[in-house]
Amino acid sequence: MIEVQNYDEMSQKAAGYIIDKVCQYPNIKLGLATGGTPIGTYKNLIADHQKNRTSYRKVTTFNLDEYIGLSGNDKNSYRYFMNEQLFNHIDIDKNNTYVPLGDSKDAEKECLRYEELIEKKGGIDLQILGIGSNGHIGFNEPGTSFYAATQVIQLAPSTREANARFFKHVEDVPTKAITMGISTIMKSKEILLLVSGESKKDAMNKLFNEEISENFPASILKNHPCVTIIADKAAVSGLKLPVDS
Numbered sequence: 001m002i003e004v005q006n007y008d009e010m011s012q013k014a015a016g017y018i019i020d021k022v023c024q025y026p027n028i029k030l031g032l033a034t035g036g037t038p039i040g041t042y043k044n045l046i047a048d049h050q051k052n053r054t055s056y057r058k059v060t061t062f063n064l065d066e067y068i069g070l071s072g073n074d075k076n077s078y079r080y081f082m083n084e085q086l087f088n089h090i091d092i093d094k095n096n097t098y099v100p101l102g103d104s105k106d107a108e109k110e111c112l113r114y115e116e117l118i119e120k121k122g123g124i125d126l127q128i129l130g131i132g133s134n135g136h137i138g139f140n141e142p143g144t145s146f147y148a149a150t151q152v153i154q155l156a157p158s159t160r161e162a163n164a165r166f167f168k169h170v171e172d173v174p175t176k177a178i179t180m181g182i183s184t185i186m187k188s189k190e191i192l193l194l195v196s197g198e199s200k201k202d203a204m205n206k207l208f209n210e211e212i213s214e215n216f217p218a219s220i221l222k223n224h225p226c227v228t229i230i231a232d233k234a235a236v237s238g239l240k241l242p243v244d245s
């Protein structure tokens with residue numbers, strides 16, 4: 001785990017990590033996340049790109065999740081978020097950026113299509129992850145099977161409340177989403193987990209000090225061979241961390 005001072009330092013470190021990979025492997029397939037956590041990272045990627053450094057022309061991206069019922073033009077959709085926060089500002093080919101289609105007629109079919117697409121493209125090389133305060137990764141809420149592939153998920157009330165800040169009213173937050181499953185996430189060759197803020201402290205404590213359990217989805221990451229965590233002081237200070245963390 002890399003412990004940093006604050007959100008800004010986490011964002012710089014995470015961007016540096018991603019940039020190194022993109023420079024080394026220009027055809028890299030990145031798994032991307034939404035939420036407040038990666039916004040600063042994406043800002044740093046854009047700033048670096050604008051200095052004519054990193055090119056994303058050959059990069060492919062897969063986003064973790066999307067709200068069911070929202071089209072990509074909806075300001076609250078994750079497709080819109082990604083366009084605004086990253087894709088519109090770098091030289092990536094948008095045809096190579098994939099987000100589950102939240103407005104597809106048949107969400108179950110869309111899950112199968114998305115899972116197959118990731119496989120067909122050869123899988124994800126580096127997956128960026130945030131963590132929900134209840135331990136969710138992607139939108140895999142507590143209780144989700146560790147064997148699940150991309151699936152439709154009912155959002156927990158606490159997740160809808162946490163994400164209400166992006167909507168006008170909490171009632172506007174969709175009740176369902178499509179998310180890469182835990183098994184999809186675990187198949188990525190490498191994972192970069194970003195954690196910032198005191199609201200994530202409890203989750204970090206559980207991650208480090210509790211057994212692997214489907215009641216705390218992020219705990220499965222302990223079984224992944226290549227995970228890097230970048231966490232700020234607010235998220236981890238005062239926690240008892242295992243010596244080899």
Ligand SMILES: N[C@@H]1[C@@H](O)[C@H](O)[C@@H](COP(=O)(O)O)O[C@@H]1O
Pocket residue numbers: 033034035036037038064065129130131132133137138139159163
């Ligand atoms: N689906 C997203 C997750 O991918 C994200 O990691 C998490 C944390 O969000 P934040 O970074 O805003 O704390 O919740 C959201 O619901």
